[in-house]
Amino acid sequence: MRLQSLFPASLGLLLVGCNVSGVDAGNTPEIKVNQAYLVKPDTLAVQINTGEIIRAKQTPYIPQAGDQIQQPRPLQEDWVIRNGKAIGSLAGKQRNIFYPFDQFISSPFDPQWADRVTSFRITSSEDPTYSSTLNPTTVHRKSKPTDLARVGQWKFEFPMAHTMYLKLPSALKPGKTYQINFPNSKVAPLTFKYQPNVSRTEAIHVSHIGFAPQDPAKVAFLSTWMGNGGRVEYGAGLGFSVIDEKTNRKVFTGKTQLSRTSQENEDPRQRNYSHTNVYWMDFTPVQTPGKYRVCIDAIGCSFSFEISSTVWRNAFYTSVRGLYHQRSGIALKEPYTKWTRPRPFHPDDGTIVYESNATLASTDQGLGSVEFPKRLAESSTTKVVPNAWGGYFDAGDWDRRIQHVEVSRQLIELYELSPEYFDRISLNLPESKDRLPDVINEALWTLDFFRRIQTADGGIRGGIQSQRDPRLGEASWQDSYRVYAYAPDMWSSYQYAGAAARAANVLKSRDSKLAQTYQESALRAMAYAEREAAKTPPGKVERDSRNLAALELYRLTGDASWHQLFLQTTVFKDPQKEVYVWDEHDQRDAAFLYARLPKNQVDANVQKNTIAALIRDADTAVSVGEQTAFKWSKDLPYMPLGWGNGLGAPRAISMIRAHYLTQNRKYLRSSVLATQFALGANPDNMTYTTGIGHRSPKNPMVFDQRVQGIEPPPGITVYGPYDPTFYSDTWTIDLFKDVIFPAAMEWPTTESYLDIFFFPMAAEFTVMQSISPTAYLWGYLAAQQAMPARSR
Numbered sequence: 001m002r003l004q005s006l007f008p009a010s011l012g013l014l015l016v017g018c019n020v021s022g023v024d025a026g027n028t029p030e031i032k033v034n035q036a037y038l039v040k041p042d043t044l045a046v047q048i049n050t051g052e053i054i055r056a057k058q059t060p061y062i063p064q065a066g067d068q069i070q071q072p073r074p075l076q077e078d079w080v081i082r083n084g085k086a087i088g089s090l091a092g093k094q095r096n097i098f099y100p101f102d103q104f105i106s107s108p109f110d111p112q113w114a115d116r117v118t119s120f121r122i123t124s125s126e127d128p129t130y131s132s133t134l135n136p137t138t139v140h141r142k143s144k145p146t147d148l149a150r151v152g153q154w155k156f157e158f159p160m161a162h163t164m165y166l167k168l169p170s171a172l173k174p175g176k177t178y179q180i181n182f183p184n185s186k187v188a189p190l191t192f193k194y195q196p197n198v199s200r201t202e203a204i205h206v207s208h209i210g211f212a213p214q215d216p217a218k219v220a221f222l223s224t225w226m227g228n229g230g231r232v233e234y235g236a237g238l239g240f241s242v243i244d245e246k247t248n249r250k251v252f253t254g255k256t257q258l259s260r261t262s263q264e265n266e267d268p269r270q271r272n273y274s275h276t277n278v279y280w281m282d283f284t285p286v287q288t289p290g291k292y293r294v295c296i297d298a299i300g301c302s303f304s305f306e307i308s309s310t311v312w313r314n315a316f317y318t319s320v321r322g323l324y325h326q327r328s329g330i331a332l333k334e335p336y337t338k339w340t341r342p343r344p345f346h347p348d349d350g351t352i353v354y355e356s357n358a359t360l361a362s363t364d365q366g367l368g369s370v371e372f373p374k375r376l377a378e379s380s381t382t383k384v385v386p387n388a389w390g391g392y393f394d395a396g397d398w399d400r401r402i403q404h405v406e407v408s409r410q411l412i413e414l415y416e417l418s419p420e421y422f423d424r425i426s427l428n429l430p431e432s433k434d435r436l437p438d439v440i441n442e443a444l445w446t447l448d449f450f451r452r453i454q455t456a457d458g459g460i461r462g463g464i465q466s467q468r469d470p471r472l473g474e475a476s477w478q479d480s481y482r483v484y485a486y487a488p489d490m491w492s493s494y495q496y497a498g499a500a501a502r503a504a505n506v507l508k509s510r511d512s513k514l515a516q517t518y519q520e521s522a523l524r525a526m527a528y529a530e531r532e533a534a535k536t537p538p539g540k541v542e543r544d545s546r547n548l549a550a551l552e553l554y555r556l557t558g559d560a561s562w563h564q565l566f567l568q569t570t571v572f573k574d575p576q577k578e579v580y581v582w583d584e585h586d587q588r589d590a591a592f593l594y595a596r597l598p599k600n601q602v603d604a605n606v607q608k609n610t611i612a613a614l615i616r617d618a619d620t621a622v623s624v625g626e627q628t629a630f631k632w633s634k635d636l637p638y639m640p641l642g643w644g645n646g647l648g649a650p651r652a653i654s655m656i657r658a659h660y661l662t663q664n665r666k667y668l669r670s671s672v673l674a675t676q677f678a679l680g681a682n683p684d685n686m687t688y689t690t691g692i693g694h695r696s697p698k699n700p701m702v703f704d705q706r707v708q709g710i711e712p713p714p715g716i717t718v719y720g721p722y723d724p725t726f727y728s729d730t731w732t733i734d735l736f737k738d739v740i741f742p743a744a745m746e747w748p749t750t751e752s753y754l755d756i757f758f759f760p761m762a763a764e765f766t767v768m769q770s771i772s773p774t775a776y777l778w779g780y781l782a783a784q785q786a787m788p789a790r791s792r
Helices: 311-324 372-378 404-419 436-450 490-507 512-535 539-557 559-568 586-594 606-626 653-662 665-674 704-706 729-734 765-783
Strands: 033-040 043-050 052-054 068-070 078-082 085-091 099-101 104-105 121-123 136-146 151-154 154-156 160-167 177-181 188-192 202-207 219-222 237-246 249-254 259-260 278-282 289-294 305-307 353-359 379-383 463-466 483-487
Touching: 033 188, 104 483, 188 704, 305 653, 311 436, 311 765, 353 372, 353 539, 372 379, 379 765, 404 436, 404 586, 404 765, 436 490, 436 512, 490 512, 490 539, 512 539, 539 559, 586 606, 586 653, 606 665, 653 665, 653 765, 665 765
Parallel strands: 353 483
Antiparallel strands: 033 043, 043 160, 052 104, 068 078, 078 085, 085 099, 121 177, 136 160, 151 154, 177 188, 202 219, 219 278, 237 249, 237 289, 259 278, 289 305, 353 379, 463 483
């Protein structure tokens, strides 16, 4: 989504300070400390959250005398002006829904006060050192917004999380209780009991879901970045223990090890992404099922986590059902979900989809550079496209694009790797009672959408798009813009042909009639694309899509002509070629498929080269993970972190494929390590998938959630943390640059996530870039736990 359309160019000049907006605060209440914990025995962290949002919700519009409706920009918001002041906007096709502004209650918190040592007083009746009131010797701070309130047309307020690090004159003593007072403020006094084997600390990071008993890696991390106080050095060799939550007994002890210092680069981009030393704790030998916590002597403990054979199955279930929650064309309702929503974009409800003469490939939503609103406006027709419903939404808009067939490819591939396991897995879908495995049912959802809008000559439309991004306050089932179906194009047709052929192949033994339907559709799409290729030579992207489609059709039909086309367009005649080279070729999916074909159906040298290239790719990913402090990896070593390549979704598909081909446990171990950060083993101690863990995103870019003022649907994996140095000039940073401290570009990547709806860098997602790869990894790990031990 292009959220720039929601804000004027002069946005940075229109931001205001944190005042009470829309709410009479009355007598200002005391501010309560959100949490206090030790970073080191002589360093106490105090976190204070300030500001509260009363989220806007839709109501029927009841006009009052004197109301004016203003639309400053064509096709954008209709502002309701009452008594000379904007009070909200109108939404819906009939413009009869009123969406007011958020309300914000500020807190009397002065950051400058928080930076003074005299603002904190520590005393204790149990520790003689603190029998007299003492101040910290130094105070450091970091402050970042936790949400955003839109309280006017172009006016915004921010709830904040302020963390102050108090360097104490003397280390606290275990078992003793301390009183912290905050003079000259509205902050309520705090009683803190120092119990390092019980008290939780934000300095220890561990997966929130935990581990399977036989996982080849079970780890936690130790780190702290103190904002303007910089890094914390702990030194290796601190004692840690794994404690059984039920018995409070230690089941494992060990020593911390240095993972990466703040001075070491973590990738070829010459970046350190943590800005502090990071240490790790390995407790892989612990296998007994139960609930545990990791504690470090004299500091504190992590969130609790499980060791259980079901952890990956449960994570996979939540993640893959994120796709169901992004479905278009059906109502989301019980018993399939508690996150309900009316049916959007269905012709039976009055949605009309018009044919456009523009192709998706020609726009900025596909392979081109022209902004889609301009192309759609230039190529509008009045011809109606029938049966144009279904597919998936991404974040922040209602488009359904051909790139989404990557979800289908990944889910079917996942099934092919462990069919016996996924035959038994129910995803509680409306289709769950049919004859197909549910992971296949989900894979077919978006393919069926594209098949329905296939043209008579076999061409595949690039998808469906409203003429602009959503209006402020409109939900998906209320969209008031004209809706278009893109014209068919070569690229979209190749993309679909390959995915549909993959579906037909997996369906052959389960639903022969449906398999034949998809086979015929795939062949028609391929024929259309080949006719287009005869007119206009394919570019790099079209070439790779053609290569994969030909291989899928060869596997499906056995027709040698498709094999010949694959061999003509593959890069793997050259044994030195990699599976993926940025802006040159991407034949990863084709390589893995060819590597799995029977030897009597392949060119032996080409297959050998594909296997070697896949293993090199996985070895590179393993190496990247070994260099990063928190063991996350990347698809490409030089790829910047951000947008579709943030740290919210784990990057491990190359290692999973190598493990499948070789059964070498180093790839499985690196895959498990690669997902630890995304599952909560990070400095924010949060997962980046809604509905998972102790702390997860509350404000992903889901308009249907936002306008209803409800919790997000589970299973949405957001883009997550990004590299503030690389993306330092991104326009959205202007939203909060005046309230974040230190400055945004000074924050480490590992703490750059802001749970702000209007911050697409972090809160955006797509079904194919973040949800599907996450489900693929967790699904593979779940299937591994169901195998006999000797097979893992």
